[in-house]
Amino acid sequence: MTTPGRPLLGCIADDFTGATDLANNLVRAGMRTVQTIGLPEPGAAAIEADALVVALKSRTVPAAEAVAQSLAALRWLQDQGVQQVYFKYCSTFDSTPAGNIGPVTDALLDALHGPGQGFTIACPAFPVNQRTVFKGHLFVGDLLLSDSSMRHHPLTPMHDANLVRVMQAQTRRRVGLVAQDVVAAGPQAIVARFAQLQAEGVGVAVVDAVSNADLMAIGVALKGLPLVTAGSGIAIGLPQNWGLGGDAARDAANGAANVAANAGTDASALPAFEGLAAAVSGSCSAATNAQVAAFQAAGRPAFAVDPLAIAAGHDVAAQALAWAEPLLAAGPVLVHATAEPAAVQAVQAQLGAERAGSLVEGVLAAVARGLVQRGVRRLVVAGGETSGAVVQALAVRQLAIGPQIDPGVPWTWAATGLGVPVHLALKSGNFGSTDFFLKTLA
Numbered sequence: 001m002t003t004p005g006r007p008l009l010g011c012i013a014d015d016f017t018g019a020t021d022l023a024n025n026l027v028r029a030g031m032r033t034v035q036t037i038g039l040p041e042p043g044a045a046a047i048e049a050d051a052l053v054v055a056l057k058s059r060t061v062p063a064a065e066a067v068a069q070s071l072a073a074l075r076w077l078q079d080q081g082v083q084q085v086y087f088k089y090c091s092t093f094d095s096t097p098a099g100n101i102g103p104v105t106d107a108l109l110d111a112l113h114g115p116g117q118g119f120t121i122a123c124p125a126f127p128v129n130q131r132t133v134f135k136g137h138l139f140v141g142d143l144l145l146s147d148s149s150m151r152h153h154p155l156t157p158m159h160d161a162n163l164v165r166v167m168q169a170q171t172r173r174r175v176g177l178v179a180q181d182v183v184a185a186g187p188q189a190i191v192a193r194f195a196q197l198q199a200e201g202v203g204v205a206v207v208d209a210v211s212n213a214d215l216m217a218i219g220v221a222l223k224g225l226p227l228v229t230a231g232s233g234i235a236i237g238l239p240q241n242w243g244l245g246g247d248a249a250r251d252a253a254n255g256a257a258n259v260a261a262n263a264g265t266d267a268s269a270l271p272a273f274e275g276l277a278a279a280v281s282g283s284c285s286a287a288t289n290a291q292v293a294a295f296q297a298a299g300r301p302a303f304a305v306d307p308l309a310i311a312a313g314h315d316v317a318a319q320a321l322a323w324a325e326p327l328l329a330a331g332p333v334l335v336h337a338t339a340e341p342a343a344v345q346a347v348q349a350q351l352g353a354e355r356a357g358s359l360v361e362g363v364l365a366a367v368a369r370g371l372v373q374r375g376v377r378r379l380v381v382a383g384g385e386t387s388g389a390v391v392q393a394l395a396v397r398q399l400a401i402g403p404q405i406d407p408g409v410p411w412t413w414a415a416t417g418l419g420v421p422v423h424l425a426l427k428s429g430n431f432g433s434t435d436f437f438l439k440t441l442a
């Protein structure tokens, strides 16, 4: 069982919203979890949690930089006394032959076991989110990864679904496979296969998984392994190794199709809501457009930020805050730059995509800060990059992870640099039901 105050599992996530996704799964599987934004300052107070998730921004930086960031995170997690380390990447295995999954895995194994030594797994499977691995091949829904929209990704296009081959191109270690029939035979069979592969000189085993039952069996087999590398799905099977169990474990045991269906475990307890409520949105995804429309259709007030007005030098943040201030006491408000693709393209044609993005992020971050200064204590943020900008503007260093709102989006609670705590819901683009703003701010 868990010893109060001592983290058991230490996680290194290669991006911000991916870290929150992992933390959400860990909480749902019964671990009290804290996510840090980068590494805490030296000398910061020890964190009371079962699991620590360090959010890095290392997915697409040069491999050497990703390795350096990850090793620094490993050292900090080791200082906290964690018993197992979890390197978390995307469930679509976002990487190139240059990295960063392979080089970071090599560096972590070298640091834990010595150069060229050690053994770990690679498993991006997350069946409830339509990511399965079979005979070493990654599927996104019914499509091979290489036939999915990931083949067009601007930074990490995935042209090969065979993860043994993809991983072998990135790592110095030999890559092997634990096939689904072995996984289905249970933890003992998986452990025996690990031993066989190690005897053959394999250092990284891609592991098949097509169901939550597979993830739970793999979880048992990973007990005591110093390093795990995976997407967020593998997280649901690990807490049982420390006698912890939550919704995910219960759902898997019941054979439920969707671990995301219910929310709330003891591990997810956060302080009660207080203060005023508001949302800021810089996401222009289809889901967010529908969510903004639903908020307005319900009669709630919304302020649209015009990127061209920002570029023309208007103090749009001050305007938005002056608009919001008298309304806040009557209920939640929304400040957004959310727009349909044609409008976004028109703005980008004038300002350039990068400049438009950073101007909008700057205004929304300033608005978020101003809202908290005006008494908002429950803040919903839509957009991955936007969330990063807001968290920075609020000088948040770590997030306590609470109950799940929708798959991949938990409530979080954070101290800010403004001297007050806030509840934050940080939603990446396509996540969340249509009534997301209404239900989170109700």
Ligand code: ADP
Residues within 6 Å of the ligand: 282, 283, 284, 285, 288, 307, 337, 338, 339, 343, 344, 347, 348, 356, 357, 358, 359, 360, 361, 382, 383, 384, 385, 386, 387, 427, 428, 429, 430
């Ligand atoms: P998502 O999670 O949906 O990708 P992000 O916040 O990560 O959302 O990215 C959206 C980007 O688009 C941000 O950089 C944001 O500032 C920018 N943006 C938001 N609204 C507009 C707009 N109306 N025109 C141009 N860019 C915009």
